[in-house]
Amino acid sequence: MKSKLKRIINNMNLARVRFSIQLISFALFVYGGYFAIYLGSKLPIFACPYNGKSAGACFLIPLQHQLSMPAQILLGGAGIAVIFGILTFLFWFIFLNKAWCGYVCPFGTFQDWLTYLRKSIGIRYSTYTQHQFEKLSKIKYILLAIVVLVPLLIGVGALGGEWGAAFCQICPARIISPTFSGDFSQWTIDFSTKTSMVLTAIGMVFAGLFLIGSFVKKRFFCFFCPMSALHYIFSKFSFVQLRKDGSKCTRCGDCYAVCDMQIKDIADDVVSTEILRDDCILCLKCVAACPEDDALHFDIFKLKAFSSTKEGFEKRMGIAKPKGDAHDKHTRA
Amino acid sequence: MTSIQEHKQKHKIETPNEKQNRHKAMEAIKVLNTLKEGFKEPPKAMSYFYDLFEEVYCHQKALHTDKVKVGTMCIQIPSEIIYALDGVPIRLCNGFYTDDEIGSDLLPQKACPLVKASVGHLSSKNLTDKPDMIYSPTTCDQKTKAGTLISSFGYDVVDVDFPRTKESEISREFFRRSIRDFSVDLSHKMGRKLTKKNLRASISKIGYAQSLYHRLSEFRKSKIVPILGNDMFIVTNAFFFDKLDNWIEATEKLVQELEQRVKENLHVAGKVSPRIVYTGSPPIFPNYKIPLIIEDSDAIIVADETCSSNRMFNDRVAVDEWFVNDMIDSLADKYLKACTCPVFSKNDDRIRRIIELVRSHNADGVIYQAFAGCTVYELEQRSVLEAMEKEGISILYIESDYSPSQHGQLSTRVEAFVESLKIKNRNRK
Ligand code: SF4
Ligand code: SF4
Ligand code: SF4
Numbered sequence: 001m002k003s004k005l006k007r008i009i010n011n012m013n014l015a016r017v018r019f020s021i022q023l024i025s026f027a028l029f030v031y032g033g034y035f036a037i038y039l040g041s042k043l044p045i046f047a048c049p050y051n052g053k054s055a056g057a058c059f060l061i062p063l064q065h066q067l068s069m070p071a072q073i074l075l076g077g078a079g080i081a082v083i084f085g086i087l088t089f090l091f092w093f094i095f096l097n098k099a100w101c102g103y104v105c106p107f108g109t110f111q112d113w114l115t116y117l118r119k120s121i122g123i124r125y126s127t128y129t130q131h132q133f134e135k136l137s138k139i140k141y142i143l144l145a146i147v148v149l150v151p152l153l154i155g156v157g158a159l160g161g162e163w164g165a166a167f168c169q170i171c172p173a174r175i176i177s178p179t180f181s182g183d184f185s186q187w188t189i190d191f192s193t194k195t196s197m198v199l200t201a202i203g204m205v206f207a208g209l210f211l212i213g214s215f216v217k218k219r220f221f222c223f224f225c226p227m228s229a230l231h232y233i234f235s236k237f238s239f240v241q242l243r244k245d246g247s248k249c250t251r252c253g254d255c256y257a258v259c260d261m262q263i264k265d266i267a268d269d270v271v272s273t274e275i276l277r278d279d280c281i282l283c284l285k286c287v288a289a290c291p292e293d294d295a296l297h298f299d300i301f302k303l304k305a306f307s308s309t310k311e312g313f314e315k316r317m318g319i320a321k322p323k324g325d326a327h328d329k330h331t332r333a
Numbered sequence: 334m335t336s337i338q339e340h341k342q343k344h345k346i347e348t349p350n351e352k353q354n355r356h357k358a359m360e361a362i363k364v365l366n367t368l369k370e371g372f373k374e375p376p377k378a379m380s381y382f383y384d385l386f387e388e389v390y391c392h393q394k395a396l397h398t399d400k401v402k403v404g405t406m407c408i409q410i411p412s413e414i415i416y417a418l419d420g421v422p423i424r425l426c427n428g429f430y431t432d433d434e435i436g437s438d439l440l441p442q443k444a445c446p447l448v449k450a451s452v453g454h455l456s457s458k459n460l461t462d463k464p465d466m467i468y469s470p471t472t473c474d475q476k477t478k479a480g481t482l483i484s485s486f487g488y489d490v491v492d493v494d495f496p497r498t499k500e501s502e503i504s505r506e507f508f509r510r511s512i513r514d515f516s517v518d519l520s521h522k523m524g525r526k527l528t529k530k531n532l533r534a535s536i537s538k539i540g541y542a543q544s545l546y547h548r549l550s551e552f553r554k555s556k557i558v559p560i561l562g563n564d565m566f567i568v569t570n571a572f573f574f575d576k577l578d579n580w581i582e583a584t585e586k587l588v589q590e591l592e593q594r595v596k597e598n599l600h601v602a603g604k605v606s607p608r609i610v611y612t613g614s615p616p617i618f619p620n621y622k623i624p625l626i627i628e629d630s631d632a633i634i635v636a637d638e639t640c641s642s643n644r645m646f647n648d649r650v651a652v653d654e655w656f657v658n659d660m661i662d663s664l665a666d667k668y669l670k671a672c673t674c675p676v677f678s679k680n681d682d683r684i685r686r687i688i689e690l691v692r693s694h695n696a697d698g699v700i701y702q703a704f705a706g707c708t709v710y711e712l713e714q715r716s717v718l719e720a721m722e723k724e725g726i727s728i729l730y731i732e733s734d735y736s737p738s739q740h741g742q743l744s745t746r747v748e749a750f751v752e753s754l755k756i757k758n759r760n761r762k
């Protein structure tokens with residue numbers, strides 16, 4: 001019975017399952033407010049509260065607000081609130097690890113939909129060269145530093161109040177997310193102060209870049225997302241993990257070929273067991289595309305919840321007995 | 334004068350090609366008869382393969398008269414692309430001593446017999462399915478050079494650049510480019526285009542053929558092994574030149590028969606026959622010298638790591654978005670990154686594969702054969718031996734060639750090794 005269930009799971013059509021989960025999550029975090037669902041403001045995803053209809057909010061906004069409190073207050077009792085905030089964030093995070101990105105984040109899902117659009121038009125995706133990849137992948141840490149340091153600088157008085165929630169001002173999700181519920185008000189530049197003007201102008205540029213970038217490159221924004229960087233700091237504490245058995249890996253590169261995030265280690269590293277990398281969105285496409293039994297597996301605690309198998313691979317890649325001389329007909333056409 | 338004329342009238346003088354055919358037929362039939370009669374009950378489905386080899390190598394039957402035949406000098410030319418363009422890939426690696434001798438006049442005495450035989454065969458122009466063009470990946474030195482030599486016989490030979498290291502990102506990009514150029518060249522020659530549809534269909538078909546091989550391998554993991562290693566070599570060897578649809582059909586039948594055999598507990602070897610993983614220079618029909626000695630010495634080959642068998646079927650292609658260029662890139666990655674050929678600077682992946690095969694197939698030992706003159710396999714012998722020692726896996730290294738001599742000395746060594754494995758097993762119990 002148990003092995004039968006395992007087989008069903010390992011043979012599943014991951015793309016379809018994932019699409020459905022993403023669709024439901026998207027509805028929840030873009031329109032959930034209409035049904036009075038609210039999961040709090042410490043979520044590890046870009047469920048942006050600038051869209052008033054979200055069923056929960058991105059943790060980066062309360063984090064920035066709390067950190068920008070005057071230093072004395074922060075070092076006094078308010079510090080507890082920050083810690084409590086981080087703990088709540090962690091509470092959510094440990095259930096899904098980076099799968100929040102691969103399955104739940106509406107902003108991530110939106111990028112996947114732009115990918116479907118591109119695909120259906122028949123345009124091939126672009127990739128970074130290894131050199132570009134290494135350089136660009138540091139940007140998310142710089143953005144995370146902005147999220148944390150700018151509010152602290154406000155707190156000690158080094159920066160003015162117009163720097164409040166600085167990252168949000170440049171975040172493309174602030175501009176794009178409300179659009180889904182028909183609110184276009186964020187598509188403007190705030191001229192109230194010089195700082196706001198510059199920051200919101202950058203935000204507009206980022207939003208434009210986001211739309212173009214995500215169209216040509218899979219998960220264009222996630223690669224730069226500070227939330228992803230924040231995830232990675234805590235990723236070890238999660239119950240769910242992506243693991244690899246290098247002895248079973250042939251380095252065929254199938255997993256790498258399907259990885260939206262171009263994570264090379266997933267194929268080339270045959271030593272590490274813990275194979276979750278900072279850019280990973282835990283979409284599990286690699287597990288679904290690996291043709292070796294148990295080489296890659298998604299674990300809940302120590303239990304293999306979804307493993308790569310030969311059989312599952314064959315099912316998903318459409319490897320089937322050729323019908324008649326279908327092949328010949330194709331090539332003669 | 335007169336006596337010669339008389340002689341001519343009595344016996345038609347044999348042309349060199351006829352002589353070559355006769356000698357090759359003798360080599361072929363000897364091996365086929367041993368397989369058919371020398372062992373306990375070969376599966377009935379094997380007769381398709383025995384007959385195929387007999388027709389092709391004893392009666393010079395051509396299989397692909399109506400198709401464009403694309404010769405390949407190594408496994409790194411994606412057959413998926415050739416089939417998609419409606420050609421037939423013919424792997425030109427050769428195992429005949431007769432051809433080896435012809436090639437000996439064209440290459441250094443100490444060259445690899447496989448290369449000599451392939452070159453000899455092509456120089457004779459005596460081929461049943463003569464390739465219309467040949468693609469030669471620049472793998473080992475001898476094969477690389479052989480390509481140019483072969484083109485001097487009048488064949489259309491295209492070198493396909495192949496990197497000699499595979500860890501670097503440059504090599505990935507390099508081989509992707511190389512395979513793209515190959516497809517453009519072939520598509521130009523065939524006068525048809527690679528399309529999303531034909532390439533995907535072809536990947537799926539080869540994938541299915543591979544999945545049949547994987548099912549055969551699965552049987553060999555269990556205690557009851559329903560098929561000999563030598564028969565497996567015949568099956569995979571047929572993939573070099575057979576009509577793909579026929580091969581698939583015959584192999585499906587074999588899979589079914591083996592399923593039945595497992596149910597009946599039919600084990601093709603003895604109860605205590607040691608289980609062997611075979612690695613090294615590829616056994617190519619009819620040079621099954623070492624595999625035959627092994628299975629004659631009461632051992633059974635349960636898996637192999639060779640380019641004439643496992644390496645052709647093991648690795649498969651995955652694609653995220655099925656555009657032509659994505660498929661080509663993924664094919665290129667598979668043929669380069671997963672390849673365990675010893676031509677690469679590092680041999681780690683090959684060692685890992687051997688260890689994995691030993692573990693998954695519960696093997697008792699490894700037999701590593703290198704052809705005398707096959708430099709890369711000779712070179713890597715040391716690294717493999719060291720790694721096996723570290724893992725506590727028994728291994729025997731033997732050098733051999735295509736000549737029918739030295740049989741006695743080789744069997745003695747293999748028998749002694751097999752005996753030592755038996756003793757080890759007994760002591761463990
Ligand atoms: S990395 Fe992508 S999916 Fe994850 S929170 Fe950021 S935008 Fe969302
Ligand atoms: S603007 Fe961006 S960082 Fe700020 S709350 Fe919205 S999604 Fe989070
Ligand atoms: S797909 Fe599997 S076998 Fe291939 S490189 Fe990735 S982990 Fe290794």
Ligand code: SF4
Nearest residue numbers: 259280281283284286
């Ligand atoms: S490594 Fe695997 S789970 Fe992570 S992003 Fe790439 S394909 Fe998805």
